[in-house]
Amino acid sequence: MADVAQLAGVSSQTVSRVSNGFPGVTEDTRAQVLAAMRELGYRPNSAARALRRGEFRTLGVITFSLSTMGNIRTLEAIATSAAEHGYAVTLLPVAVPTQDEVNGAFSRLGELAVDAVIVIMEIHLLDAATVSLPPGVQVVVADSDAGDRYTVVDTDQAGGARDAVRHLLDLGHDTVWHLAGPEGSFAAQRRANAWRGTLTEAGRTPPPLVRGDWSAESGYRAGLLLADEPECTAVFAANDQMALGLLRALHERGRRVPGDISVVGFDDIPESASFLPPLTTIHQDFAEVGRLCVEGVLSKMRRDGVEHGTTTLVPTRLVRRASTAAPRRER
Amino acid sequence: MADVAQLAGVSSQTVSRVSNGFPGVTEDTRAQVLAAMRELGYRPNSAARALRRGEFRTLGVITFSLSTMGNIRTLEAIATSAAEHGYAVTLLPVAVPTQDEVNGAFSRLGELAVDAVIVIMEIHLLDAATVSLPPGVQVVVADSDAGDRYTVVDTDQAGGARDAVRHLLDLGHDTVWHLAGPEGSFAAQRRANAWRGTLTEAGRTPPPLVRGDWSAESGYRAGLLLADEPECTAVFAANDQMALGLLRALHERGRRVPGDISVVGFDDIPESASFLPPLTTIHQDFAEVGRLCVEGVLSKMRRDGVEHGTTTLVPTRLVRRASTAAPRRER
DNA sequence: CTAGGCAATGTTTACGTAAACATCCACTGG
DNA sequence: CCAGTGGATGTTTACGTAAACATTGCCTAG
DSSP states (O other): OHHHHHHHTSOHHHHHHHHTTOSSOOHHHHHHHHHHHHHHTOOOOHHHHHHHHSOOOEEEEEEETTOSHHHHHHHHHHHHHHHHTTOEEEEEEESSOSHHHHHHHHHHHHHSSOSEEEEESOGGGTGGGGGGSOTTOEEEEESSOOOTTSEEEEEOHHHHHHHHHHHHHHTTOSOOEEEEOOTTOHHHHHHHHHHHHHHHHTTOOOOOOEEOOSSHHHHHHHHHHHHTOTTOOEEEESSHHHHHHHHHHHHHTTOOTTTTOEEEOSBOOGGGGGSSSOOBEEEOOHHHHHHHHHHHHHHHHHHOOOOTTOEEEEOOEEEOOTTOOOOOOOO | OHHHHHHHTSOHHHHHHHHTTOSSOOHHHHHHHHHHHHHHTOOOOHHHHHHHHSOOOEEEEEEETTOSHHHHHHHHHHHHHHHHTTOEEEEEEESSOSHHHHHHHHHHHTTSSOSEEEEESOGGGTGGGGGGOOTTOEEEEESSOOOSSSEEEEEOHHHHHHHHHHHHHHHTOSOOEEEEOOTTOHHHHHHHHHHHHHHHHTTOOOOOOEEOOSSHHHHHHHHHHHHTOTTOOEEEESSHHHHHHHHHHHHHTTOOTTTTOEEEOSBOOGGGGGSSSOOBEEEOOHHHHHHHHHHHHHHHHHHTOOOTTOEEEEOOEEEOOTTOOOOOOOO
């Protein structure tokens, strides 16, 4: 910076002003400084900047293995949105979703060059970890159940599940079976609750719940079971991958989709339009989730507010494709 | 730090030594300092550290939209591997893969708290961007063609494609059709070249190449075409998504897989085991690619070497599933 | 014609850390 | 008994920046 100042014939402070786009610099001077910067290949040192300003202009994102499409898309949206606000994004991967690992990530956080944190993770892993959160670091949680202690941004899981079930009921199905996600997941839990609630509201009896683990393989196993249920004409799968496995099992067992059984998924992964048949599913707006996470955490930083427990829900959208139809009325 | 020093009754330098695990501190003193740190909730300020040390312990990863599964898995491996070496990972998303955007990302890089960069991107976008690379920042490129100017780590595209084609020939097919990726992609190009080369080597005539754009939708369109080719008994799709679309089209047209047509994909995405039928595909070891990227860039930093043009290939593995079989000999 | 004001620019300082150097002290060997 | 040695700890300083304050000089109103 000093070199630039000397070459431009000004003080280093003026260079700083130009570099930060501050007012109070003549157009001439500014041009001269810029020229000097270019000539010397000057780049501001972000460490010194951060030291001086007391902030890093960086957001940390804690997530374990970018396994699910949703998390990835959310991460991507966070990165893009953060960039728009002049923030960089640092990734804090947690290899195994155990309490210890999460605690470890949180304590490493303190030494990390990060102003705030966005957690993409089921919240129950967070509870015991709170203690080690460095003070002054704001947190927003995505993809999680509302805790009273965190600001949460999430897809409207319940609304999406309700739409899925209603769609099937509207088509004329007597009831809807549910292929749920793993027990430990709040997202799975909320989708299942909404499924049950919607059926009950409509005066239908919820059939026994079938459980998977989000994987296509588990959907396949569930499908083999469901294929043998003669009563089953409509299934709401808690995600698209399980729906994929389900479709394969039904096909193998000679059950037609949607002729014999209608299937609805959840997520709208890009491939779902090319399933056999193309899958009716609930579209999630991950880009919006990511955007809201960033804005939430930034606004928390600014006002230094401590409003815990705010939950923002991002609406979903039903995407109708070929895997759902009215039941055959043969009885 | 000064507070900790005072509480522990030592100098700040001793605190620094403890904080960095340096020798020359009595066990007693160390314990006292650690206690003081805990009591005051001391966390080293990474900005000051970086300023003093002249390095950030951070790697930048440039990638545009985490669209493909491969890039995501690579990114994840990079993050994990970097963490093991005590490095953090900062994400530099490029919204649109245009020259301008890439150049922009590279120039922003200079102001970013990053010691080295890993680029996950087709290299042709890099060529014109080189100029703005800040000096002293090492680069490793993943998922790209070898340039003489960069260190490249990539999956052995050619080897994988060769294995795919050979597998089909070994099963007894006369020749193999190829559903290629977009023209602009070097990965697609190399897979196509290896496909053609392997056929020629084996004395077969390569059928006309069919082109897609990586998406399942494009695979579907290609599949409609191929379903009408009576000669076609085996297809090698350049990725699993296109294979998925292909399977749907073939199914719709009443062509059995693998009865009438065998299909091989590329990538081994998790869903491919649940396709209809389960897809034979080429497994890529993205974790290894990520690991090698990190180690490559770190070793470049250490030796300050300037060995350009090194290319490391990570081997692939053929995963046999139900979508491939011997052709029916009815002629 | 001059005091006052304001815009443009310069000077000083502190941010938190770790390297380099300085000091202290206990112990060893002659 | 003392010089020498080496380990433990303390002191000084610089890293590059931007905030706070200081200075300069020009313009305008009275």
